Amino acid sequence: MDGPTDAEKLPVTIVTGFLGAGKTTLVNHILKGDHGKLIAVIENEFGAVSIDDALVGENIKEQENIITMDNGCVCCTVRGDLVRALLTLKDKTKKFDHVIIETTGLADPAPVAFTFFINPEIADHYRIDSILCLADAKHIGLHLEEEKPDGAVNEAVQQVAFADRILLNKIDLVSDTELAAVMEQVRSINGVAEVIKTTNSVVDLDKVLGVSSFSIEKTLEVDPDFLEDEEGHAAATAAHDGAAADGGDHGHGHSHDGGKTECHEDHGHGHGHGEPAAKKPRKKRHDLTGVSSVGILAEGELDFNQVNTFMMTVLQENAKSIYRSKGVLCFKDQGNTKFVFQGVHEHINFGPSSVEWGADEPRVNRMVFIGRNLNRKELEEGFRACLVKD
Ligand SMILES: Nc1nc2c(ncn2[C@@H]2O[C@H](COP(=O)(O)OP(=O)(O)OP(=O)(O)O)[C@@H](O)[C@H]2O)c(=O)[nH]1
Incomplete structure (x- = not known):
């Protein structure tokens, strides 16, 4: 029997972007918007002390519509929590129209997106509507250029590369020349995503909700190994044998006190204007050392x-x-x-x-x-x- 069609699935927006880029500001802008949708928000924070739930909570009508996952990064240590959160939402009698996942500013979006393909229950119920990246026009250059230890992903690059829509935010803080330069830098990493310039994450909601701009084909151009788990199994196989169906913590943790922090994910960076990225060796690390x-x-x-x-x-x-x-x-x-x-x-x-x-x-x-x-x-x-x- 055929599974549910995309139209029958609950759309999910994955909001990504480096620390402080304007993700929570966008989530609040959406929640306050006149869209008539019942939206559930999944908030993930890097630190053990969460703040964003309080800031988003101001705009959400019922607290049960917000789920907070803190003390770990959704792309690695709390990925199992994401699966549980999505399964809990699915079973609620209240029917949501849309789900927004706000990832930490240090998350690699690839493993978050992978969750929607690896777990059959989630794959049957949800579809990724968009991976939306907030880029801080003033500071993103600093983070894109940051040298990482050998073999480690630069999460700011990953966030831009994996997005199908980019909000180039905080344009009030840069000159026209700086804006042109940062635009070029973003375009050199992702030449296909629509880039929308914003201040205070203010954007037409029909440009960010229900846009169906996520495409698995484009994602595979950025990362040809996207649908394989760490062992190189295809997603469907891994889902059947349950290898990572619970979101897979994979035994790596973030430490929040200056300890070594690694997420042994394998996600090639997308460089170039929609060109397929060169295949990277497996085990590219999400290394947050220091x-x-x-x-x-x-x-x-x-x-x-x-x-x-x-x-x-x-x-x-x-x-x-x-x-x-x-x-x-x-x-x-x-x-x-x-x-x-x-x-x-x-x-x-x-x-x-x-x-x-x-x-x-x-x-x-x-x-x-x-x-x-x-x-x-x-x-x-x-x-x-x-x-x-x-
Ligand atoms: N000047 C200026 N400030 C902005 C803009 N957008 C957001 N801010 C401010 O930037 C700060 C960070 O915004 P957030 O929305 O919390 O950023 P975030 O990406 O959610 O941050 P993390 O969750 O910590 O990664 C807040 O003080 C915002 O009010 C903008 O366009 N211009």
């Missing part, structure tokens, strides 16, 4: 000026190595106002959240730093020193 996240939970009220000075100093002194910082904060003398801190390298956004602290909600500050060679002790002690003493 990249870690420092998550801080601190109960109490913070002193505004001290936080300001501390953050400015830390981010200016470590502008290249701290890729991302974000937090949900509580300040002294600010009543129930909850504050959101957003940093991308040295660029900071800071202001009140649209939701207040709830009456019974403990005033716990949540702060996360993600970057290379972070000094956990210094960050943690510096942040805690900003708490107001009784």
Whole structure:
């Protein structure tokens, strides 16, 4: 008997893009949009302390429509969680119209997409509508050019290469000349995806939802081994013998404290204008050596000026190595106002959240730093020193 047609399957948008590129901003833009769709969101965060669920949660009408997977990267350690999340959504009586998966800024999208082909239950119920990459026009060049250890994937390159739609975001932060240069850089990696220039991820929703722009043929041009698992079995075979049908953790983990972090995936980079990429040796690693996240939970009220000075100093002194910082904060003398801190390298956004602290909600500050060679002790002690003493 033939399986369900694509039209009968639930469309999924995989939102990818480097740390701080504007993924959550896009998800919020979509959730607030006038599309009449019931959307489920699967949020994945790299750090053990999650922030995005709070930021997206402000715009989602029912909390049960958001599933958070944190403390691991969806492309490796928590891939099993993704499978479970998708199977849970499938069995809900409520019928969703669309699913959005927001991956971590460090995820390689290939293994996330592979999940939709390896597991027969998921393949029968879902189809990838689009792999959408957010690219930060100001900072993406830095990450695309980053030298990786031999044989390791550059996740920023993977994210651009695998996308069928690219939002070149934050164009307000670059000059026309810089924009032309970054456009050329993006095009040199992916010459086929539609590129849409945006500010604050504002885009016509009909350009990003229900677009059916994902194509397995194009994906195979980027990575001829896409439909093979780590052992080189074709997806269908692997699904039958269950080798990776549970999402396969493959025994590699991300450590978030500066330890060695490897995801032994094999996904060739797509270089060139839609040209098939050269076949890469198997076992290309997703190597996040030295990249870690420092998550801080601190109960109490913070002193505004001290936080300001501390953050400015830390981010200016470590502008290249701290890729991302974000937090949900509580300040002294600010009543129930909850504050959101957003940093991308040295660029900071800071202001009140649209939701207040709830009456019974403990005033716990949540702060996360993600970057290379972070000094956990210094960050943690510096942040805690900003708490107001009784
Ligand atoms: N100037 C400027 N800032 C933007 C733009 N888009 C998003 N931002 C800001 O950039 C910061 C990061 O945006 P997010 O949407 O959280 O980025 P993200 O990709 O979800 O970040 P991670 O989940 O940490 O990888 C926030 O402070 C946004 O308000 C833009 O077009 N221009």
